[in-house]
Amino acid sequence: MTNYVVLQTDFGTSDGAVCAMYGVALSVDPGIRIFDLTHDIPQYNIWEGAYRLYQTISYWPEGTVFVSVVDPGVGSERRSVVVKTASNQYIVTPDNGTLTQIKKHIGIVAARIIDENVNRLPYSGESYTFHGRDVYAFTAARLASGVISFDEVGPEVSVDSIIELPVTEASIEKGAVIGNIDILDVRFGNLWTNIEREKFKQLNIEYGDSFEVVIENEQRQIYKNIMTYGRSFADSHLGEPLLYVNSLDKIGVALNQGSFAKAYHVKSGANWKISIRKVPKVIYN
Structure with a gap:
């Protein structure tokens, strides 16, 4: 496991949302190294979020933890997951199709639902609209820093159950x-x-x-x-x-x-x- 965390969102950088995610991760471990994939995904465009992950992830070292938050269903019943890829990297994300290209082209070998009773920013339990900060950045930092193992993220689920967007073949x-x-x-x-x-x-x-x-x-x-x-x-x-x-x-x-x-x-x-x-x-x- 590296101590690298790579963030991708549709938040933009005109307010404090991304900075808050940085702060949460660094509060877990000040030694974490945080990088930005992009924060300019078009709002709610899950497909583009999925593609930008696919475009980038193969060039990062094994053990890197990615956070991808393009989450129009935040606060709903959609699952929050961490997956381990076939190239031994981790992605923390809502299970809403963001993993489509990774699952198809790179491969996912294991998936776990985030147990928010353990892996959630303390004193954030009544907020349901900023899981990027309260759940995903917090869980990613804990995983990247070794505070938790992948097994401690939460209960395992079938890789086949990971949601995929429709993909057309040439x-x-x-x-x-x-x-x-x-x-x-x-x-x-x-x-x-x-x-x-x-x-x-x-x-x-x-x-x-x-x-x-x-x-x-x-x-x-x-x-x-x-x-x-x-x-x-x-x-x-x-x-x-x-x-x-x-x-x-x-x-x-x-x-x-x-x-x-x-x-x-x-x-x-x-x-x-x-x-x-x-x-x-x-x-x-």
């Missing part, structure tokens, strides 16, 4: 690979799809090949154009679109030094579909 249909726009690379406006590189390679692709890309939302066509598949953004001209492999080994769509999402008003989610079909190579002058 497919090959009539010579095209069909997928979803899972999420946006927010800062730069790139589109990150659910199309794995190995699935894309089934189209018999090479760098420099041209592809017809169609993006639809609710069966309404938003975008259709030809673009090149490149190793990096430098493989296209300024302002040109391109396909590339992103940092999660999936296919991304970008504009060279521009925001594809803003330029074409594209968002992410289950309703955003993308089709990629190989076409004869286009030569730009």
Whole structure:
């Protein structure tokens, strides 16, 4: 077990909520090292919280304790859990779908419900709207510092009972690979799809090949154009679109030094579909 705690929320940093979570963790053990994954998850967007965990967790040492609080059901009957991943890390979170991508792509080997009779900030028992501070940060700090073991979090539950959000798999249909726009690379406006590189390679692709890309939302066509598949953004001209492999080994769509999402008003989610079909190579002058 490390003494690392990594926090993710949809709280933002314009008030004292995140700072309060820091304070609770440090009151358990001043030697804990606390890091921020992000606090800019869109409000109530459980899917994006799940994805950002998946994007990040594999690059942290074994024993790191993550806290993810995107919790529109706070104070309800939804469960509060700690899970142990197949890569020997821990996630403290509401059981509301936040663990979807971790369960699917990394694996969960054990899960426990947080026993709030033991693992809850003292004198906070009448508050039901800030479990991020009163339950999750407190439990994470106790676990990371060795005050409690994983077994002492609370009663064990089946990994199969962990709630998952619907996930669509990419497919090959009539010579095209069909997928979803899972999420946006927010800062730069790139589109990150659910199309794995190995699935894309089934189209018999090479760098420099041209592809017809169609993006639809609710069966309404938003975008259709030809673009090149490149190793990096430098493989296209300024302002040109391109396909590339992103940092999660999936296919991304970008504009060279521009925001594809803003330029074409594209968002992410289950309703955003993308089709990629190989076409004869286009030569730009």
